Amino acid sequence: MSATLEKGVRVLKEVIDAPIASYFNSCVHCGLCAEACLFYTETGDPKYTPIHKLEPLRRIYEQEYTVLGRLKKMIGLSKPVTDAELDEWQELVYNSCTLCARCSSVCPVGNDIVYMVRKFREGMSASGHAPEGIKGAVNRTVTIGSPMGVKLPAVQAQMKHVEEDYGLPIPLDAEGAEYMVLLSSMEIINFPEYLGAIAKIMQQAGKSWTLCSTAFEATNAGMQIGNSDLARVIVSRIVEGAEKLKVKTVISPECGHAYTALRWEGANLVGRPFSFEVKHILEVLGEFQQQGLLKTEGFETDKLTFHDPCQLARRGGVIKQQRSLMNQVAKNFVEMPDAGYMNWCCGGGGGASAIEEGEPLRLEAFKRKKAQLDSVRPDRLVTACANCRIVLEEGLEHYQMDIPVIGLTEMIAEHIPKKGG
Amino acid sequence: MNDLQFLTWVRGTGLNIAVSIFLLGVFWRLFEIYSLGHKKDLSAPRHASGASGLHTVFRRSLPPPGMLKRSPVSYIGGYIFHIGLFIVVFGFAPHILLIKSLTGLSWPALPSQFVNLAAIVTMAAMVVVLFDRINKPVKRFLSTFEDWFTWAVTFLPVLTGWMAFEHMLLPYTTMLALHILSVQLLLVVLPFTKLFHVFTLFGSRWYNGRVNGHKGVPV
Ligand code: SF4
Ligand code: SF4
Numbered sequence: 001m002s003a004t005l006e007k008g009v010r011v012l013k014e015v016i017d018a019p020i021a022s023y024f025n026s027c028v029h030c031g032l033c034a035e036a037c038l039f040y041t042e043t044g045d046p047k048y049t050p051i052h053k054l055e056p057l058r059r060i061y062e063q064e065y066t067v068l069g070r071l072k073k074m075i076g077l078s079k080p081v082t083d084a085e086l087d088e089w090q091e092l093v094y095n096s097c098t099l100c101a102r103c104s105s106v107c108p109v110g111n112d113i114v115y116m117v118r119k120f121r122e123g124m125s126a127s128g129h130a131p132e133g134i135k136g137a138v139n140r141t142v143t144i145g146s147p148m149g150v151k152l153p154a155v156q157a158q159m160k161h162v163e164e165d166y167g168l169p170i171p172l173d174a175e176g177a178e179y180m181v182l183l184s185s186m187e188i189i190n191f192p193e194y195l196g197a198i199a200k201i202m203q204q205a206g207k208s209w210t211l212c213s214t215a216f217e218a219t220n221a222g223m224q225i226g227n228s229d230l231a232r233v234i235v236s237r238i239v240e241g242a243e244k245l246k247v248k249t250v251i252s253p254e255c256g257h258a259y260t261a262l263r264w265e266g267a268n269l270v271g272r273p274f275s276f277e278v279k280h281i282l283e284v285l286g287e288f289q290q291q292g293l294l295k296t297e298g299f300e301t302d303k304l305t306f307h308d309p310c311q312l313a314r315r316g317g318v319i320k321q322q323r324s325l326m327n328q329v330a331k332n333f334v335e336m337p338d339a340g341y342m343n344w345c346c347g348g349g350g351g352a353s354a355i356e357e358g359e360p361l362r363l364e365a366f367k368r369k370k371a372q373l374d375s376v377r378p379d380r381l382v383t384a385c386a387n388c389r390i391v392l393e394e395g396l397e398h399y400q401m402d403i404p405v406i407g408l409t410e411m412i413a414e415h416i417p418k419k420g421g
Numbered sequence: 422m423n424d425l426q427f428l429t430w431v432r433g434t435g436l437n438i439a440v441s442i443f444l445l446g447v448f449w450r451l452f453e454i455y456s457l458g459h460k461k462d463l464s465a466p467r468h469a470s471g472a473s474g475l476h477t478v479f480r481r482s483l484p485p486p487g488m489l490k491r492s493p494v495s496y497i498g499g500y501i502f503h504i505g506l507f508i509v510v511f512g513f514a515p516h517i518l519l520i521k522s523l524t525g526l527s528w529p530a531l532p533s534q535f536v537n538l539a540a541i542v543t544m545a546a547m548v549v550v551l552f553d554r555i556n557k558p559v560k561r562f563l564s565t566f567e568d569w570f571t572w573a574v575t576f577l578p579v580l581t582g583w584m585a586f587e588h589m590l591l592p593y594t595t596m597l598a599l600h601i602l603s604v605q606l607l608l609v610v611l612p613f614t615k616l617f618h619v620f621t622l623f624g625s626r627w628y629n630g631r632v633n634g635h636k637g638v639p640v
Contacts, residue, residue, distance in 0.1 A: 016457065017458060017459040017460070018455050018459050018624075019459055019625075019628040021457050022454055022455070022624040023625050025615075026624075027618070029565075030560070031492075031563055032492055035488065035491040036488070040559070046558050046559045047562070051563070052563065065453065066453060067453065104633075104640065107629075108499070109481075109626070110477060110625040110626030111629065112628065265464070267464040271463070272463060274465065278465075314638065317467055317472075317636045317637035338487060
């Protein structure tokens with residue numbers, strides 16, 4: 001057994017807990033989880049059945065934690081997990097799983113399959129079987145500070161542009177601000193309007209906010225690849241930044257996995273509860289809306305629909321806010337079938353969009369989104385995740401569908417009247 | 422050994438052995454699984470109505486939105502044979518007498534003709550889900566020896582019980598002995614196969630519901 005495989009197997013043994021044991025023992029091989037997974041529904045290939053993606057983990061569980069399994073192992077009746085096998089499984093655990101959790105929402109015996117995939121990735125990454133694309137993103141986040149290699153000067157340049165364009169200050173390292181705002185690289189490079197939108201929204205609400213020079217990046221490729229040690233390093237920057245600036249709330253940007261990494265995994269990664277709150281920008285907007293701090297004028301009149309990012313809705317519990325925000329600024333908002341809790345993934349979450357060789361499969365899986373869109377035929381598609389946005393744009397282009405994709409926060413900000421104007 | 426001796430043995434020693442293995446097996450397996458424990462979640466919880474372990478234990482008995490249409494045979498066949506098995510096992514007067522003799526607990530029985538009908542419907546549903554397993558690529562792909570074996574081990578007691586009731590094929594005493602023997606096989610096998618889901622499914626649903634309930638998501 002190679003040293004890396006040994007390490008991987010050790011990590012897998014460590015991640016197995018009572019829930020995982022219970023899940024493996026409950027599975028009745030009904031295959032219903034496949035019907036919920038877009039990689040199966042769009043390809044028809046049974047190997048994409050969610051529970052099958054965990055087969056090596058199941059065997060390790062059986063061989064290490066059950067009496068019968070140990071007995072079988074002792075007399076040489078069980079098949080050990082090998083490097084070649086894990087290599088084969090890379091495609092199943094990364095390329096064809098976006099951690100969307102639809103499988104966990106349907107399994108009749110209650111198996112939380114995505115919980116197991118997340119844990120399985122720990123062993124895959126420890127044994128060196130993670131895809132190159134995500135490995136690169138993790139390395140850049142750890143060494144440079146962001147998965148796309150964005151450094152502070154790039155952020156500062158962006159800040160300057162936005163200050164000029166919007167005539168509003170973008171505070172940096174303002175101690176004692178109520179909100180600390182995080183960005184995703186994607187937003188810094190591709191969607192700078194997000195920062196302008198925040199400035200407008202905060203000014204209207206009369207709230208103090210700040211960016212942090214040591215923690216501006218929210219995305220956490222360490223979590224996506226399944227390496228808790230690296231995920232911890234990345235999260236710790238934000239925790240230290242927020243504590244240094246003594247902010248009350250850290251705002252996770254329009255990025256689904258950044259939200260999961262910080263809101264739900266963060267405290268567990270650093271090993272203690274946070275002294276600040278973590279909210280997704282849509283939760284903050286929802287609060288402002290309820291408190292009457294979000295005043296908009298005018299409406300979008302074309303037909304709009306909303307794509308729920310998995311990590312925000314099904315895995316994050318933010319489902320109502322986006323709908324009432326949409327209705328505040330849109331006259332013709334229509335829902336796609338399965339919208340909200342059961343929405344279908346864009347096909348590129350969980351780090352999948354960083355895997356180049358996974359693109360053909362991703363585009364195949366996009367047929368599900370296409371079908372959803374075809375049934376409502378919107379003029380534009382609104383979402384709240386920069387990664388979904390990129391993946392959706394790629395898919396739409398591939399299928400030659402002329403539907404622009406926009407971020408909800410920006411759309412809201414466009415309807416905020418200019419101060420004094 | 423003649424028929425009567427065989428019946429006496431399965432009812433006595435045989436039953437004792439099977440029930441002992443079953444009970445020890447169940448306790449051991451439950452311990453083996455749930456003593457692994459899990460880490461406490463340190464993230465700040467968000468509360469939402471309907472989101473908890475207990476909610477999910479019940480809610481997951483119903484098909485989630487869109488699923489019934491995608492896999493009608495799994496759901497309808499599944500409901501029928503599970504409910505059918507429940508009726509046959511716990512509604513038939515002689516079964517209740519046996520349970521009473523073992524535990525002291527008893528309840529009113531259902532009319533035996535009704536239980537008989539339930540047994541027929543259960544067997545029909547089980548045959549349908551078996552064909553579905555052979556027919557559907559995903560189910561066939563997932564199936565191992567254990568899936569076929571556990572199907573047979575579950576089917577046999579219903580079949581032999583029904584045949585004994587109808588006095589079919591073999592003399593009543595022999596068929597009854599075979600019926601009891603098949604139940605013993607089921608009892609012995611249950612803790613060590615996927616049939617153990619009858620116990621762990623509550624834990625699994627509860628964990629899933631609790632982890633997601635912590636996030637305010639009613640799963
Ligand atoms: S839906 Fe659940 S029980 Fe059915 S095959 Fe998938 S994991 Fe197993
Ligand atoms: S989390 Fe989503 S993509 Fe991954 S196996 Fe489950 S349904 Fe498929």
